[in-house]
Amino acid sequence: MPIIKLNAIDSTNTFIKEMISAKTVKHFTVVTTNHQTSGKGQMGTVWLSEPSKNLMFSVFVDVSKYKLEFPFYISMVVALALKQSLNTFLIPKLYIKWPNDILSQNKKICGILIENVMKQGAVNASIIGVGLNVNQTNFTALPNASSLKNITGRVFDLDELLDSIIFNMKLYFSKLEEGNFMELKAAYESFLFRKNKPSTFKDAKGNLFVGYIKSVEDSGHLQVMLEDNITKSFALKDITLMY
Structure with missing residues (x-):
């Protein structure tokens, strides 16, 4: 699994797109950066982050051999992988806010941006961008945001978090490849923020x-x-x- 570590980049998703256009990218290639100058969120929003305090990375996943009728299952498995990893670090009161924000104690700690690569009308690969608020503590302009440090009072090792998340992504993508759609959907729905409220x-x-x-x-x-x-x-x- 190739891991490319950069000091600063405009967007890790954009970096992988440029890699794709230049050459073949290996399955589960990871690009991570200390500082992302033009991070992107859902619906064209901007992801702002202090340098070296948070986890910002993108993963290239080849899904060309998956029998994937509905691409939203990619979003489900990524959210489930993030939640599972954060569970292991004892982050409390975790929920998935539709479609794939991760909340702790009703505050957003993680955003996910998925950009699918299409081929002949089907999803051939996915570029999965993740922004996880880790050791940043100031969110004055973002009242609904928080971080792992703010919530737990602990400082976290970014590499340790990344290793755990990639491990769980591989685990959940294997479930997707095996076609365990009902299991994945049930798990995703069970963690939905505000469900039945x-x-x-x-x-x-x-x-x-x-x-x-x-x-x-x-x-x-x-x-x-x-x-x-x-x-x-x-x-x-x-x-x-x-x-």
Whole structure:
């Protein structure tokens, strides 16, 4: 498993894309950096991070031999791998906030950005970008964010965290390759933030409404029960789950 360590880079996902265009990239190639100057999050957001205090990396995963009808399962297994690793470091009250943010004590500690490489209409590979807040303590401009140090009071070794996360990614991707879709989906849904609780959502027009998260479809769409027990399916671009 090649690990490329960089001092500073604009985006580890972008770096892997450039590697792909230049040559063949090996399965589970990892690119990590001390400082990411233009980190990206979901829906075009920016991921800001203090140098050398957090874990920022991307992984190239070849899924060309997987029987993968629904690409959202990649998002599921990555979130499950992150949660499993954080469990081993005794991070409390972990949840997955749809689609794949990792929360501890209702604060965001980890964001995941997955960019799939398509070939002949199917997912051929995935570039998985992970930003984990580790030893940074100042989140003045981000009231919903926290870090492992803020939550536990401990300082963490970034390499040790990375090794654990890659180990669990391999474990969960092997489950995906074996076709254990029901097991993975059940595990993912069991850790969903605000599942079966009255929750506030914002739609694409900025309107707020209340509903209950019931499940996630194979496509990744969120099933939300609204008034009069009507359940509606929402895509990621349609709604935002508020904290």
